[in-house]
Amino acid sequence: MTVRVVLVDDQTLVRTGFRLVLEETADIEVVGEAADGVQALDVVDRTRPDVVLMDVRMPGLDGIEATRRIRSGPHPARVIILTTFDLDEYVLAGLRAGASGFLLKDALAADLISAVRVVVAGESVVAPSVTRRLIAHYLGSAPxxxxxxxxxxxxxxxxxxxxxxxxxxxxxxxxxxxxxxxxxxxxxxxxxxxxxxxxxxxxxxxxxxxxxxxxxxxx
Incomplete structure (x- = not known):
């Protein structure tokens, strides 16, 4: 089975880097790219990917709302949120919007590939050292x-x-x-x-x- 992936990030170099990493594997194919949330919805509708790698902070429609619409739409691809910082309030919002997990943009190539394979299998990317700390940070203040x-x-x-x-x-x-x-x-x-x-x-x-x-x- 070939996993179909769409890359969503407003930085061309970031998308290019992820594409190069993913296309080194025989079982992953990048079928589309988008520079913002509006483009992402269109690309997902046209290509029907299995997984979307979604940046959070983008002009226009941000990654959180784009994730929410993708997950509730006719082609609910799995979404992995991408972030620069491991304590980013937008990540938790993305998870609540239906994302299957998140990765730091400086993740190792092997971790990126593994994350794509994990979420397409129906599991979630929950890194004990990072995700747990983030959720604790933003939920822990409320009893x-x-x-x-x-x-x-x-x-x-x-x-x-x-x-x-x-x-x-x-x-x-x-x-x-x-x-x-x-x-x-x-x-x-x-x-x-x-x-x-x-x-x-x-x-x-x-x-x-x-x-x-x-x-x-x-x-």
């Missing part, structure tokens, strides 16, 4: 609310444990080791958590975990 915490009442004790470890940024393998479970069992628990809480993916689970106070924010 957990009873309404948010009350959503967790539908979970079993084990499911709550799994959600807590997901919120801390652990991978399925790390959760399995911590709870003495198989990875397949962890995956099953995670699937049930997402279904019970009406969550789209792992990113939304992490955000909800912080909103519910499962993990204390780090500064």
């Amino acid at each position: 957990a609310t009873p309404a948010a915490a009350g959503r967790l009442s539908v979970l079993t004790g084990r499911e709550r444990e799994v959600l807590t470890l997901v919120t801390r940024g652990l991978s399925n393998a790390e959760i399995a080791a911590a709870l003495c479970l198989s990875e397949s069992t962890v995956k099953t628990h995670l699937g049930r958590i997402l279904a019970k809480l009406d969550l789209r993916d792992r990113v939304q689970a992490v955000i909800l975990g912080y909103e519910c106070g499962l993990v204390e924010p780090t500064r």
